[in-house]
Amino acid sequence: MARTETTHEKSAGVVSLIDTLIDRAIRATASDVHFEPTDAAVAVRFRVDGHLVDVEQIPIVLLPNVVTRLKVLAGLLSYRVDIPQEGAVSRECDGQVFDLRISTFPTIRGERVAVRILPRTSGTRELDELGLSDAVRTAVWQAAVQGDGLVCLCGPAGSGKTTTLYALLNRLRMERPTASFVTVEDPVEFRLDGVAQIQVSSHGELTFERALRSLLRQDPQVLLIGEIRDRQTAAIAVEAALTGHLVLTSFHSGNTTDAIVRLLEMGIPPYQLTSALRLVVCQRLLRTICADCNGAMDAEGNEICESCMGLGYRGRTACAEAIRLDAALRSAILDRSDADHLRKLIRNQSGYATLAEDAQRHVDAGRTTQAEADALHCTRDRDGD
Numbered sequence: 001m002a003r004t005e006t007t008h009e010k011s012a013g014v015v016s017l018i019d020t021l022i023d024r025a026i027r028a029t030a031s032d033v034h035f036e037p038t039d040a041a042v043a044v045r046f047r048v049d050g051h052l053v054d055v056e057q058i059p060i061v062l063l064p065n066v067v068t069r070l071k072v073l074a075g076l077l078s079y080r081v082d083i084p085q086e087g088a089v090s091r092e093c094d095g096q097v098f099d100l101r102i103s104t105f106p107t108i109r110g111e112r113v114a115v116r117i118l119p120r121t122s123g124t125r126e127l128d129e130l131g132l133s134d135a136v137r138t139a140v141w142q143a144a145v146q147g148d149g150l151v152c153l154c155g156p157a158g159s160g161k162t163t164t165l166y167a168l169l170n171r172l173r174m175e176r177p178t179a180s181f182v183t184v185e186d187p188v189e190f191r192l193d194g195v196a197q198i199q200v201s202s203h204g205e206l207t208f209e210r211a212l213r214s215l216l217r218q219d220p221q222v223l224l225i226g227e228i229r230d231r232q233t234a235a236i237a238v239e240a241a242l243t244g245h246l247v248l249t250s251f252h253s254g255n256t257t258d259a260i261v262r263l264l265e266m267g268i269p270p271y272q273l274t275s276a277l278r279l280v281v282c283q284r285l286l287r288t289i290c291a292d293c294n295g296a297m298d299a300e301g302n303e304i305c306e307s308c309m310g311l312g313y314r315g316r317t318a319c320a321e322a323i324r325l326d327a328a329l330r331s332a333i334l335d336r337s338d339a340d341h342l343r344k345l346i347r348n349q350s351g352y353a354t355l356a357e358d359a360q361r362h363v364d365a366g367r368t369t370q371a372e373a374d375a376l377h378c379t380r381d382r383d384g385d
């Protein structure tokens, strides 16, 4: 005869359900887990390689138990269901430690919970394992070893700019162990030994501008500025680059030409920009075909590949285009040429491959699909010129 589960049994079931889901997410290298209340169920979604995947539907009656369990884990107030809350907890899975940042948000269907998964290890990667072409990697390294000037990585959010900047910083640190390295970021995304890392905030007292002004007096040789967001930060970055510092930074723009035009629009005088800027790299990430199921093509019947949860992709690789500030481009910038003219000159640079051409390199090598490379065009079009 069927009987109703007791409250105690229900919570015990939910505790192990949440544990299992979080471990599954960690093993799937998910960056986030969402618990989203819908009319019929709590939809559980993982963000893997930047894409949200539905993984589970929990009966909606269990929503309060699910939310309470997650709140207890993060040390949040379980009886407050009307305010957003944020907390953290660490978790060990397969011998590795992860920080879980848990946030709750009240919606009309109940509380929604998001769990961000952050590996405790530094997470920095090697410059040559990111997927960049030899040409781009060489251009980046050659620009960096000059010791001063501005190296600018551009692309939309989630295009791996910070990972590349850190890979570069890490390699520079090994090549020049006695140099002084400083990063100024909002927020600090990776931890690196031997580097002074400063977290700034656009709302707080320590803004990018203020931190950078003071820092330049501390004589750093290599400076990583998380992102150029405003004209003040742009001006200081250029000033630092012109006074003997190597400045590595990122810029939110769709393509390389756009980055140059926008820096000029931010009030950087052309003669300063042409003297400071060494290299502009525009980067995107492409999902790579899952090696275990060969892109779900080997999966038999209804069996879903565990490695990629049936998506056919696991992991990501970078593609990029890099432009050097050569004499032709410099004089065009000094003449305040328009974006079209700059683009033409860039196209003529020897060894230059567009972002789309570089993405095709990964398709041709069988690392990703044509569909994934084609999706890049859409992103680029959306970002506009």
Ligand SMILES: [Zn+2]
Residues within 6 Å of the ligand: 290, 291, 292, 293, 294, 295, 296, 305, 306, 307, 308, 309, 310, 311, 312, 313
């Ligand atoms: Zn797979």
